[in-house]
Amino acid sequence: DIQMTQSPSSLSASVGDRVTITCRASQGIRNDLGWYQQKPGKAPKRLIYAASSLQSGVPSRFSGSGSGTEFTLTISSLQPEDFATYYCLQHNSYPPTWTFGQGTKVEIK
Amino acid sequence: EVQLVESGGGLIQPGGSLRLSCAASGFTVSSNYMSWVRQAPGKGLEWVSVIYSGGSTYYADSVKGRFTISRDNSKNTLYLQMNSLRAEDTAVYYCARGPRVSDPNWFDPWGQGTLVTVSS
Numbered sequence: 766d767i768q769m770t771q772s773p774s775s776l777s778a779s780v781g782d783r784v785t786i787t788c789r790a791s792q793g794i795r796n797d798l799g800w801y802q803q804k805p806g807k808a809p810k811r812l813i814y815a816a817s818s819l820q821s822g823v824p825s826r827f828s829g830s831g832s833g834t835e836f837t838l839t840i841s842s843l844q845p846e847d848f849a850t851y852y853c854l855q856h857n858s859y860p861p862t863w864t865f866g867q868g869t870k871v872e873i874k
Numbered sequence: 875e876v877q878l879v880e881s882g883g884g885l886i887q888p889g890g891s892l893r894l895s896c897a898a899s900g901f902t903v904s905s906n907y908m909s910w911v912r913q914a915p916g917k918g919l920e921w922v923s924v925i926y927s928g929g930s931t932y933y934a935d936s937v938k939g940r941f942t943i944s945r946d947n948s949k950n951t952l953y954l955q956m957n958s959l960r961a962e963d964t965a966v967y968y969c970a971r972g973p974r975v976s977d978p979n980w981f982d983p984w985g986q987g988t989l990v991t992v993s994s
Contacts, residue, residue, distance in 0.1 A: 799979035799980070801919075803919070808984030809919065811982065814980065815977075856978045862921065863979075865918055866918075867918050
């Protein structure tokens with residue numbers, strides 16, 4: 766199975782800061798990666814699909830990049846509503862399984 | 875409105891069984907891939923199981939042989955039968971529509987989650 770390593774596990778940042786979160790795959794997964802945001806007590810919501818495509822309705826300050834084994838989620842200017850936990854998500858084709866990264870909690874500095 | 879509502883969670887002793895339900899509205903469960911994802915208290919997300927529109931089912935290794943995903947087309951409802959429960963199965967269980975053939979990392983919407991606590 767492909768393993769996903771997400772870093773950092775948490776970070777503290779201020780409103781307006783640029784934030785970068787990384788996910789590394791144990792083997793190449795092309796661009797088959799999504800990024801999800803989860804706020805406390807809520808279900809996750811997808812921000813990015815296919816590594817770099819912005820989900821409809823998601824603010825443009827969110828962006829994704831990468832291919833192969835290394836992927837990045839960037840928030841260009843952190844807003845108060847962005848304080849949440851972020852997860853990358855990858856899937857294996859066969860047998861079908863899905864693997865989330867360990868999560869990155871973005872907290873207020 | 876497209877919506878999922880889970881039910882059936884609760885406190886259960888180790889070794890016991892529980893069935894979770896996920897009632898869908900605004901779309902047809904049997905025409906979609908449907909999944910269960912869980913989250914242990916204070917921990918990350920873990921994919922549990924998927925049922926394809928054609929009926930094929932797949933499971934995470936951690937639940938294989940103990941959990942069964944199914945659906946009732948007449949009730950437009952997804953189920954997760956959980957047997958031989960262990961303390962490490964304690965989690966909020968979410969049902970979600972998805973993935974899609976064309977978008978394998980798409981899960982939307984998600985239910986509100988139902989808490990399963992396995993403890994004596």
